[in-house]
Amino acid sequence: MDYLKKYPKLFQWLFLLIIFFALCFSIDVPETYKFIRGQAEFVKDPNQSTYVFLGKEVRYYAFDVFWRLPPLLGWLPIWINDSLFFLMNEWMPMEFWNEDTQEYKTRPLVLEISRTLTSFMTFLIFLIRETLLGGLETIVAFTSWDWIDKNPWAELPGLPWTIVAAGFAILAYKLSGKGLAIFAGLVMVYISIFGQWKPSMQTLSFILVAAPLSFLFGLGLGVAAYKSKRVEKALYPIILVMQTMPQYAVLVPALVLFGVGDHAAVIITMIVAVPPMILLTLIGLRAVPPEVIEAGRMSGCNNWQLMSKVLIPTARRDILIGVNQVIMVCFSMAVISAFIGAKGLGFNLLLALNQLNIGLALEAGLCISLIAILLDKMSLAWANKQTDYFGNLTFFQRNKNVLFFVASVIIGIILAYLGSFIFKDTFNYLFEVPHNKGISTADFWNKGVDWIFDTFFVYIKAFNTWLIVEVLQPMRALYLRMPAVATLVLVVGAGYLIGGIRSALVVCALTLFIALSPWWDRALVTTYMATFGVIMSCTIGFTVGTLCFQNKRAAAFMLGVCDIFQTFPSFVYLIPVMMLFGITDTSVLIAVIVYATIPATRYTIEGLRSVPAGLHDAATMSGVNKFQRLTKIEFPLAFPHMMLGLNQTIVFALFMVIIGAFIGTEDLGQYILKALSDKNGAGIGLTLGICVAFIGLIFDNLIRTWVEQRKKHLGID
Amino acid sequence: MRKIISFLSAVIISAVSFAGIANSADSKKPIVIPTHNWSSQIVMAYVIGGIMESMGNNVKYVNADSQAVYESIRIGDVTISHEVWESAFGKSFTTALDKGGLLDWGDHEARTLEDMGYPNWVAEKGLCPGLPDWTALKNPDCAKNFTTPDSPDGKGRMLEGPQTWHGDLIPQRVDALGLGDLWWVKFAGSADALWAELAAAEKEGRGTIIFNWTPNFTDGAGFTFIDFPPYTAGCRPEDGGDGKCGSPDGYLKKAVNADFPKTHPKAAAMFKKLSFSTSQIGAMAALVDVDKMTHEDAAKKWLKDNEKVWKAFTK
Structure with missing residues (x-):
């Protein structure tokens, strides 16, 4: 009894596990059960049960409710889908005049609105793209295709790459100094001589539209949420779901609403990039001290002045970190948005994937990574820059950057002009190095992967077979063997023990949604893969992080490596693993582990760093050795922070498991992939995305609640 | 007015x-x-x-x-x-x-023809005598040469394209033809996954049956499609048929x-x-x-x- 009083939580957990296993063993697998390949879509099997709700017929295989719940929400995707279809194709048809065919045409209102909106976006994208690369659509927007055909001189010429490179370097110099300027210059030269100039500028052009728009929307909604509790309450759940939703689940509805092309890519990028901006704006505004607001009010600010002159400038830092987040998200969407027609690096990367050309994919991926890091560093430098109010500068000192830029434009044009003589018969390399005519290391990488495969073939195969037969298959079977009721009890029980009745209810609702959807089995497979990936990633990440923390330089180096890997498009990992480990779960899981180890390592290092130096010294003075200090002081104190790392690891792992569908999995991701090209896919894709988001949110809720309590207990914050 | x-x-x-x-x-x-x-x-x-x-x-x-x-x-x-x-x-x-x-x-x-098939070296190695006739697949000795580590119960693996392409057509056909006890169907995630499988299987020297189509670049290296029972209008499950048929010409x-x-x-x-x-x-x-x-x-x-x-x- 003493133990029971001493460790009450431990016994509660034991009790929960006992109930869970009792349920697992007492409920047998029904004889008719087999892993369902989703809802049987075409076959009308007499063994199926049906029900009709809201006029939608749902067919499913019925089991004992303890084993699997019936898909009572099966009507939802069909209903979402039909509503969208109705909105786009039938609601409010109107007559619109069609220039081309010279006749009236009936078009539904929403379709017309969405196409008008997107044509505006297309205009913005092409304005930037054609400034950089040249083209004629911007001029066409003001005149017509017939006009441009008669006046071909009006076509925009585009800027030589030398000028753009110089411009970036000068801007970087102005923002931060020599170091960043050199980096910017090198990045641009690299992109150019590797022949990635055109796709890079195409990618950049749609990001330069998406990022400012996301910033404006995010700031606006953030301010609205700050002003009104009601808006905040309405936005918060959407933001939460959006942050854990696999990004390409949003593709399907976007495709239906906005069609294909660069404009659709901008919209989908905005959908993903706005939530973090809202969140950071809100955090920044909340942190403004009341004294500052009082001071503003006393000086007679009206509401608008208070917001624009006092609140936003004070919250500048958080808001600019939001800008930074927006940029990162935009680049992470560069590849995914290629699925709905964005041109540029992402599209080239997907093409390289289709040809199994790891080298080309790596080069395109590296360009995305480098541009992202460059813009990230530049926006951070901007965030940290203070206006110099006291400088007494001459005209030249104030305007030297502008002057330098003007000079570089002139030099660039002269160079490009000279280039047209030097490279008379080939391409004018001083104007633009054509795609795939630059240097390429692709062969080296391709041969490298082939060499690894040929040399280590026997070991790879033995390892692969062992992992699949001994670990993965049994683990998957165990997950699928869980009766739905047992899973529910386990999750809700954990929620109750960690966060009380409130947490239990939230977690229960999230789990029920998945259990009542038609994809419970698939969700279990997703969870199994994510669990395996998270366990391995955390083990590796915590170990590597702890080891690197022992040395300041190693820690800084490791964080740099994390930066590069995080911005590196995750799709690139898919090819080498697929070639080495075949079309198996191993391939997917290795990609998951590579990707999800990043946040685990990063948060471990940052967590350990956040331990106050005073405590460090105090510990050393009390005579503990290095190991004792690590286990008794640093780990316990850093643990809450490390757990947030776990949270991120789960999100990353889930994201990669879903992407793994491109290799070939049997989980929710495969169905999302399928929904992408299904004509009834919009509703299915969205519902599946919500299911994945909810898996993430269940863990998110449990971990966050636990971290809060732990922090209170330790007296941090 | x-x-x-x-x-x-x-x-x-x-x-x-x-x-x-x-x-x-x-x-x-x-x-x-x-x-x-x-x-x-x-x-x-x-x-x-x-x-x-x-x-x-x-x-x-x-x-x-x-x-x-x-x-x-x-x-x-x-x-x-x-x-x-x-x-x-x-x-x-x-x-x-x-x-x-x-x-x-x-x-x-x-x-055009889009169906399950095998690269010619599979037949040359004698991994499944009797191909391209589909009844050769009924032979357990044949299926055995097509297993991969993740095959349930040592079944032979057929690699179908992404589920986006034809839904559950191939698994339904395999079951309808009574091959379900010897074969299972895995969905590849993309076309590149199919070509990766072709390359890997050749290196490993194990049999492979993948979804492919003609005209395609594989025509050059030699690729044979399996002769399933001929397609007739309405034979597919989605059209209300029993699914015991191959793809149409x-x-x-x-x-x-x-x-x-x-x-x-x-x-x-x-x-x-x-x-x-x-x-x-x-x-x-x-x-x-x-x-x-x-x-x-x-x-x-x-x-x-x-x-x-x-x-x-x-x-």
């Missing part, structure tokens, strides 16, 4: 529309050509774009999904589609056709947006005439998949080498 306005507008509209009829040259608005994710289709997109540009049209390429593209054509976001494969996209195509806004614009000379169609012939009469007439044969399409794919050229360069080379072929379409 109202009468005058409506009269005036009627006059203006009829004047404008007369101008429209009188003007039979192609509009300068760009023709939007979709690119999908397999080589022959992309090269052919650039080939067709090149032909249209040579006729003075403006062309734009957009990356689109191969199933969703018919809806995009119907709405008008995309103008044409030049590879409608009967087996894979026939259903999406006819659905869009019935809804209106999309026109059937004739067939290519090439016939299918058409390769072209489709256009309904406004296209009105806005670009000349380009539309060319596109109607345009027809490629199996060997021509295979050659286009091979330029990329075998010779490792970029899609644009491959199209340029093809146009240069085959000027006679395509000039005929423009007349």
Whole structure:
């Protein structure tokens, strides 16, 4: 009894596990059960049960409710889908005049609105793209295709790459100094001589539209949420779901609403990039001290002045970190948005994937990574820059950057002009190095992967077979063997023990949604893969992080490596693993582990760093050795922070498991992939995305609640 | 007053529309050509774009999904589609056709087949005697040579394309033919996964059965399709049949947006005439998949080498 009083939580957990296993063993697998390949879509099997709700017929295989719940929400995707279809194709048809065919045409209102909106976006994208690369659509927007055909001189010429490179370097110099300027210059030269100039500028052009728009929307909604509790309450759940939703689940509805092309890519990028901006704006505004607001009010600010002159400038830092987040998200969407027609690096990367050309994919991926890091560093430098109010500068000192830029434009044009003589018969390399005519290391990488495969073939195969037969298959079977009721009890029980009745209810609702959807089995497979990936990633990440923390330089180096890997498009990992480990779960899981180890390592290092130096010294003075200090002081104190790392690891792992569908999995991701090209896919894709988001949110809720309590207990914050 | 306005507008509209009829040259608005994710289709997109540009049209390429593209054509976001494969996209195509806004614009000379098959070295190694007849698959000794570590109960593995392509058609067929005890069907995530499997299986020397199609670049290296019971109309489960049948010998169609012939009469007439044969399409794919050229360069080379072929379409 003493133990029971001493460790009450431990016994509660034991009790929960006992109930869970009792349920697992007492409920047998029904004889008719087999892993369902989703809802049987075409076959009308007499063994199926049906029900009709809201006029939608749902067919499913019925089991004992303890084993699997019936898909009572099966009507939802069909209903979402039909509503969208109705909105786009039938609601409010109107007559619109069609220039081309010279006749009236009936078009539904929403379709017309969405196409008008997107044509505006297309205009913005092409304005930037054609400034950089040249083209004629911007001029066409003001005149017509017939006009441009008669006046071909009006076509925009585009800027030589030398000028753009110089411009970036000068801007970087102005923002931060020599170091960043050199980096910017090198990045641009690299992109150019590797022949990635055109796709890079195409990618950049749609990001330069998406990022400012996301910033404006995010700031606006953030301010609205700050002003009104009601808006905040309405936005918060959407933001939460959006942050854990696999990004390409949003593709399907976007495709239906906005069609294909660069404009659709901008919209989908905005959908993903706005939530973090809202969140950071809100955090920044909340942190403004009341004294500052009082001071503003006393000086007679009206509401608008208070917001624009006092609140936003004070919250500048958080808001600019939001800008930074927006940029990162935009680049992470560069590849995914290629699925709905964005041109540029992402599209080239997907093409390289289709040809199994790891080298080309790596080069395109590296360009995305480098541009992202460059813009990230530049926006951070901007965030940290203070206006110099006291400088007494001459005209030249104030305007030297502008002057330098003007000079570089002139030099660039002269160079490009000279280039047209030097490279008379080939391409004018001083104007633009054509795609795939630059240097390429692709062969080296391709041969490298082939060499690894040929040399280590026997070991790879033995390892692969062992992992699949001994670990993965049994683990998957165990997950699928869980009766739905047992899973529910386990999750809700954990929620109750960690966060009380409130947490239990939230977690229960999230789990029920998945259990009542038609994809419970698939969700279990997703969870199994994510669990395996998270366990391995955390083990590796915590170990590597702890080891690197022992040395300041190693820690800084490791964080740099994390930066590069995080911005590196995750799709690139898919090819080498697929070639080495075949079309198996191993391939997917290795990609998951590579990707999800990043946040685990990063948060471990940052967590350990956040331990106050005073405590460090105090510990050393009390005579503990290095190991004792690590286990008794640093780990316990850093643990809450490390757990947030776990949270991120789960999100990353889930994201990669879903992407793994491109290799070939049997989980929710495969169905999302399928929904992408299904004509009834919009509703299915969205519902599946919500299911994945909810898996993430269940863990998110449990971990966050636990971290809060732990922090209170330790007296941090 | 109202009468005058409506009269005036009627006059203006009829004047404008007369101008429209009188003007039979192609509009300068760009023709939007979709690119999908397999080589022959992309090269052919650039080939067709090149032909249209040579006729003075403006062309734009957009990356689109191969199933969703018919809806995009119907709405008008995309103008044409030049590879409608009967087996894979026939259903999406006819659905869009019935809804209106999309026109059937004739067939290519090439016939298509999309089904499960094996690279020729599988037969040469004697891994499954009796192929390509499907009944050879009933032999347990045959299935054994096709197992992979993840096969449940040591069943032979067939690698089907992504579930996006034909849903559960192949698993249903395997079950219907009574092969379910010996074989299981794994879905690959993408076309590249299929080619990776071909390369890996050859290196490992194990048998492999994958989903493939012709015309394709694999035709060159030797690829045989399994002879399943012949396709008859309505034999597929989605059409209410029992599923005991292979894929049809299918058409390769072209489709256009309904406004296209009105806005670009000349380009539309060319596109109607345009027809490629199996060997021509295979050659286009091979330029990329075998010779490792970029899609644009491959199209340029093809146009240069085959000027006679395509000039005929423009007349």
